[in-house]
Amino acid sequence: MTGGGGLRRLLKGGAGVAVAMAVLNVTTYGFTILAARLLGPAEYSAVAALMGLLLVINVVSLGLQATGARQVAAAPEAREEIEARILRAGRRSGLVLALVCLLLAPVVTLVLDLSSPLPALLVALAAAPLSLMGAQAGVLQGEEHWGPLSAIYVAAGTGRLVLGGLGLLLLGDATGAMAGVAVGAVVPVLVGSWVLRRRRSAPVARSSTRMILREVAHNSHALLAFFALSNVDVVLARVVLDAENAGLYAGGLILTKAVLFLPQFVVVIAFPRMASGADRSRATRLSLLATALIGAVATAGAAVLSGLAVVFVGGSAYRDIEPLIWVFAAVGTLLAMIQILVYQVVADQHRRAVLVVWAGLVALLAATPLAATEPRLLLAVAVVDVLVLAGLLAATRSRRSDSPAPVPGVAETSR
Numbered sequence: 001m002t003g004g005g006g007l008r009r010l011l012k013g014g015a016g017v018a019v020a021m022a023v024l025n026v027t028t029y030g031f032t033i034l035a036a037r038l039l040g041p042a043e044y045s046a047v048a049a050l051m052g053l054l055l056v057i058n059v060v061s062l063g064l065q066a067t068g069a070r071q072v073a074a075a076p077e078a079r080e081e082i083e084a085r086i087l088r089a090g091r092r093s094g095l096v097l098a099l100v101c102l103l104l105a106p107v108v109t110l111v112l113d114l115s116s117p118l119p120a121l122l123v124a125l126a127a128a129p130l131s132l133m134g135a136q137a138g139v140l141q142g143e144e145h146w147g148p149l150s151a152i153y154v155a156a157g158t159g160r161l162v163l164g165g166l167g168l169l170l171l172g173d174a175t176g177a178m179a180g181v182a183v184g185a186v187v188p189v190l191v192g193s194w195v196l197r198r199r200r201s202a203p204v205a206r207s208s209t210r211m212i213l214r215e216v217a218h219n220s221h222a223l224l225a226f227f228a229l230s231n232v233d234v235v236l237a238r239v240v241l242d243a244e245n246a247g248l249y250a251g252g253l254i255l256t257k258a259v260l261f262l263p264q265f266v267v268v269i270a271f272p273r274m275a276s277g278a279d280r281s282r283a284t285r286l287s288l289l290a291t292a293l294i295g296a297v298a299t300a301g302a303a304v305l306s307g308l309a310v311v312f313v314g315g316s317a318y319r320d321i322e323p324l325i326w327v328f329a330a331v332g333t334l335l336a337m338i339q340i341l342v343y344q345v346v347a348d349q350h351r352r353a354v355l356v357v358w359a360g361l362v363a364l365l366a367a368t369p370l371a372a373t374e375p376r377l378l379l380a381v382a383v384v385d386v387l388v389l390a391g392l393l394a395a396t397r398s399r400r401s402d403s404p405a406p407v408p409g410v411a412e413t414s415r
């Protein structure tokens with residue numbers, strides 16, 4: 001894709017994906033608000049815990065999407081073969097993941113103190129369509145088919161909100177909520193199946209599927225490391241702060257997550273170019289620059305309109321964190337830039353670089369005893385994020401080249 005027409009198509013695609021991801025985030029937030037309002041605190045806490053578990057399970061879906069997008073972009077001449085492998089891996093990993101979650105459902109029921117095992121079983125059933133959705137999204141992302149990919153994102157969000165909300169209205173408990181979420185997870189899969197319906201199914205060897213699953217495991221591991229780093233501080237706040245201050249800190253993190261997700265469309269659009277041979281370094285630089293600019297605007301806005309930002313995170317009850325609200329936005333910017341580099345690590349298949357993220361997590365845990373107030377904890381998080389960002393920049397710069405990482409099982413025969 002070159003020239004003015006290519007640039008216009010890229011910008012148009014980026015706008016479409018940005019809108020679709022905004023719909024996904026807003027509808028997901030809407031489901032959370034609806035559940036909180038329709039359920040009592042005790043029942044909502046169960047739903048929140050189960051949705052957190054589903055977020056961890058979804059790392060496999062993100063790993064499948066990253067694997068599919070990378071391999072399709074890196075070896076377009078073997079696209080048909082790769083797509084068949086990715087979709088088969090999505091089906092297989094989804095079934096295995098669902099089975100594992102079903103076996104662990106009694107443990108989840110006990111640990112989360114659920115009144116019934118049904119919500120945990122429904123979470124397990126949602127694992128299969130989520131994995132297949134990740135494989136479908138990866139194929140479309142690698143092909144840079146932004147319209148169909150956007151449709152999958154919109155279907156995922158609206159399916160959860162509409163069907164999850166219906167479950168809440170009909171049953172009024174965690175079982176109803178998770179039943180709606182599980183059925184809603186099928187909606188984007190139906191959209192993806194319709195979009196991909198005319199693709200020819202190439203034969204897939206078992207060894208090829210195993211190679212795909214190995215890469216999925218690595219990519220999921222890299223994304224899990226980022227997930228752990230970006231979410232551990234809310235747990236640490238419960239450990240080192242009293243309940244009131246931990247709640248204030250958690251409120252500030254709402255803005256952090258908003259700024260983290262705001263430029264997420266950038267990595268979706270840029271990742272195929274980060275994984276292919278053309279302008280790989282330039283794609284990473286531009287992605288970091290765009291993310292930094294978006295984050296800078298959000299941080300400046302939070303500083304100037306701090307009162308409005310506090311209203312966004314929860315209202316007057318969170319007024320005490322107003323002086324720090326811009327720092328929460330800045331931390332979201334750092335995390336968004338780290339996310340770009342984690343995807344660069346995935347694109348390069350630079351497995352050792354993931355250790356930088358885990359080292360940051362260990363450093364943050366080690367600093368926890370010294371972070372006995374909200375400002376100190378926030379400062380520790382910001383310092384660790386800066387160090388992780390610097391470490392990933394150094395690691396990816398030393399690894400980066402004009403040649404994409406090879407696609408197992410394809411490089412020898414097709415490239």
